[in-house]
Amino acid sequence: MEIRTRFAPSPTGGLHLGGVRTVLYNYLFARQNGGKFILRIEDTDQTRFVPGAEAYINDCLNWCGLKPDEGPETGGHYGPYRQSARKDIYKKFAEELIAKGVAYYAFDSPEALEKMRNAFKTTENPSPQYDRQVRMKMQNSLNLGEAETQKRISAGEAYVVRIKIPDDETIRFNDMIHGEVSFESSVVDDKVLLKADGMPTYHLAVVVDDYLMKVSHAFRGEEWLSSAPVHILLWKYLFGLDKMPQWAHLPLILGPNGKLSKRDGAKYGFPVFAMNWTDPKTNDFTEGFKEKGFLPEAFINMLAMLGWNDGTTQEIFTLDELIDKFSMDRVHRAGAKFDYEKAKWFNQEWIKKLDPDDLCKRVAMSLTSKGLNLPDVNYLKKVTELVKERCTLLSDFYDQALYFFKTPETLDLESIKPKWNSEKAGFFDDYIQWLSAQTAWNSQDLETGFKNLAIQKNIKPGELQLPFRIMLVGAKFGPAVFQIAEMIGAEETIKRIKNALILLHA
């Protein structure tokens, strides 16, 4: 049997962390078993349709390198892959369920439902369900009779189709992560299967499409666990439990307090979505990992480890290694709190790990996007190698490398002034002279010359290094000063020293 997994998002907004991890686990499982990974767009709620959301999801998957084998863009033999385009299919199955006596028509308006909930509400039961307790008191084919039901339907009265949950049945299934999970049917409600607009709800659509698309393993977030009994029943009624995919309900990714929300991101200053997303309706902006400066490799690596490990102490994995080593039975059961500090660490590790040429390309993109004009690649490559261990995000390269390309606009003179004196000023005057006379220009010689001159003048070389650094960099950071001098060249080095001396004189 071919292994087929699917990711089935609804195109209603940004793709968040947990969503990407669900994609990842689906993808890894499919890949390692030589199977297929499918993207299916669950756009059955027309009131929540958000233009651009589907394209955005594609962009995110692309960026992450988790491309589906089948989907709305890619195509495939089991299309269409947008549920809105499969509307007619679901109706047929809804009718089949009615014919089998396990579903029924219901005419209750939203207002009538609201009234029912209010009428039956008690302290012990604050949210009454449409279930066996109340269904015989409502307007549905169960108590209206066939004739009346047909009459209403012919008259064009709006109706939904609801599943008729059995009275006393224990519904069990085996979850790949949680093991055996069971529910009493008596606490499950008669979920709507087909809405008044003719569209299916998620419950009908997942089951039908998983069957039709031959999905062998269905992985989704744990928030779906409570509706699993409805899906199990539907499988039993429609296609047989033996055809049902293996379920795995993935642990939730939590924020600082409770389920991770995009609000947490804004509140605590970390991205929550894979890529930047602006809601076209509300104009609400949410930052993405990509734009924040994350490498997709690091993002994926971090997500993989949030809820899974291979049992060793290895934490840095390439996608290929993950495909090789991932296993569902090592997925942790409990929800995991997202730790932004650790996420940044993964990024830093990946910056160090990446092939220099590859890194250089990405740094170039980041730098040019911030308006920096880059000379030749070889120069940038050297700069990148020199500063990379000081960068945790791709976006850090700008601050860390800017002085290699531009004369600093401000200098942290406060850090040198307290210990500044005319002897030191004299030293730099002479150093300029010495530098001007150099024909060879390399960090080693520059340093030797610097130290010799300092000794000559009876000043500790160390005391001069910080001022020199601030002259060249503008602040107290960066790689060895003499390497910086070597990189920016004689002319620029001398210019920067002169600049600083003027400022220190004033």
Place this chain on the structure above:
RNA sequence: GCCGCGUUGGUCAAGGGGUUAAGACGCCUCCCUUUCACGGAGGAAUCACGGGUUCGAAUCCCGUACGUGGUACCA
């Protein structure tokens, strides 16, 4: 309220009857470096609580507490 799922340091977590209870992030101390980092050496856990079972329990069982998800003609 009801139902489901979960609970090993601040966080991610290994370990699934006998261990000094791994490792990583973060934090703190120190070394390296007269910058910032990298790197290196250290420091910090009564395994949620209470009962069992057992010679022995973080590990098995039962309760309780807490957390979390669901309880829509949303997914």
